Amino acid sequence: MDNPVRYVPASKRSHDLVWDRVTGQCLSLDEFMDGRDYGEIIRDGRLAAELELLEGTPRYQCPHCPDSMGVRSKAIRARTEFRFYFDHRTARYRDTCTGRKGYSPKAILARKFGLHKEGALHKAFKQWVRDSLDADPRFTDTLVEKRWWDLDGARWRQPDIQTQWGGQRWAIEIQLSTTFVHVIAERMKFYRDGGGRMLWLFKDLDLAAFRLSEDDLFFSNNRNAFRVTPATVTRSQREGRFILEGAWLEPRLENGAIREVEVRREVSFDELTFDTCSRGIPRAYAFDYGGHKDRVEKEQAAWQEEQVWARRRDAFETFYVAMLRGEFTDYKERDRRWNGLRRSFAQVGIQLPDYPKDDTDLERLLVVGYSAKHGQGKPIGIGFGTLAELGHHVHKVWPKALWFYRCMLRAHGQLKTVVEQDRTKKLQGKMKDVLASLAKGEPAFEPQRAWDPLLVRLFPEVAQVWSADASQVASAALQASTKHRSVDETVA
DSSP: OOSOOEEEEEESSSOOOOEEEETTOOOEHHHHHOOOOOHHIIIIIIIIHHHHHHTTTEEEEOTTTOOOEEEEEEEEEETTEEEEEEEEESSHHHIIOOOOOSSOOOHHHHHHHHHHTTSSHHHHHHHHHHHHHHTTTTTTEEEEOOOOTTTSSSSEESSEEEEETEEEEEEEEEEEOOHHHHHHHHHHHHHTTTTOOOEEESOOGGGGGOOOHHHHHHHHHEEEEOOOHHHHHOOOOHTSEEEEEEEEEEEEETEEEEEEEEEEEEEEGGGGEEEETOOOOOOSSSSSSHHHHHHHHHHHHHHHHHHHHHHHHHHHHHHHHHHTTTTOOHHHHHHHHHHHHHHHHHHOOOOOSSTTOOOOHHHHHHHHHHHHHHHHSSSSSSSSSSSHHHHHHHHHGGGGGGGHHHHHHHHHHHHHHHHHHHHHHHOOOOOOHHHHHHHOOOOOOTTOTHHHHHHHHOOOGHHHHHHHEEEEEEEHHHHHHHHHHHHHHHHH
């Protein structure tokens, strides 16, 4: 569904407010729709409202009369747009409070539903379902168009198919024609209250062409839909298990935007999950759209945060590398740009020094980091000719930065360069001693951690290993170097 349906509040409406009995607030139609996508409006304003009414606890009520309210919609422009509006649930209040006239929903339903209920296609679908169930020995007591009495024996429904599976009674209804939302809700409530479960099947799975009554089921069914076909019947008979064709929407993150991709495949009945959503609607699904969307939205938030951090990181890196290379001749411009960085990082709780070189520990770490990343085998911002010479200096003068030196060399493929520069192999020997010291938990080379929140953002390529316990990483490196007897492993 790459081109989602446009949905807006109706411009002409007689009722713009409902009283939310749960929160005690009067909500306008715009407030009710705000933050809800099309499917959530369908779920919360239509089907959930009907179920709550049947429970005797309607959530939304007209503020001007005692009647409960639901959300209705009008499709325009060849179903490219839906205009939603509030409407009364009770006919006499609808007439007196809104002046609405015409056929009642039940009268319209009787005419439409009666024409489709016993049509040839409906009979064929029922036979396909029956043949599929008969092929699966786990289903028993399958009946077609037989009464299902409630627990008190006072009321009954006549589902298209009823059967037993896993000690549970099941009703299977085939959705071929327009069915009013209150009828769908009444059936759901009847089977749910009677200790049964329900599966709705569709005529086809063209999600983009679904009518509103099909949307009532699809969006409330965790955005899943199922049907049987001659092909699924054949497979059911071949494999001895009830097979359905399914279609659902899968939210996927693509370049920072969430895109809903339609997926279609055959599934077995025992692959479905049957539960009740937070609004009390029974549902069946093969793919957990809601749970997956929550995860994708978190991924999107993380992606968006990383984009902001990438811009902040690039600005910092551009500035600091230029400063290390002596490219600033205008110190006022340098200080102006540094103050801009300070304000940017302060917004995320990181307080940079008043001036770039005020904090010696930070300056040493950044010299090491950017030398490994940008020096092309040579340090920047310090008077040494090779990264190996820098390593000797760090070992002697900046021991707390030596672990960061090691991490950055590995991350930027500079190990081979340093090995070639270290002709006497003295640095490799020192590094092996450092690893041994760290593995023992000795403090001499224990890394400087005060600037960790900044370092893991400026150098995400080393964030994982840098944040790990240095003693454990060092111990593993020593074991690897002993096993492989490799010079590179020793430096690593």
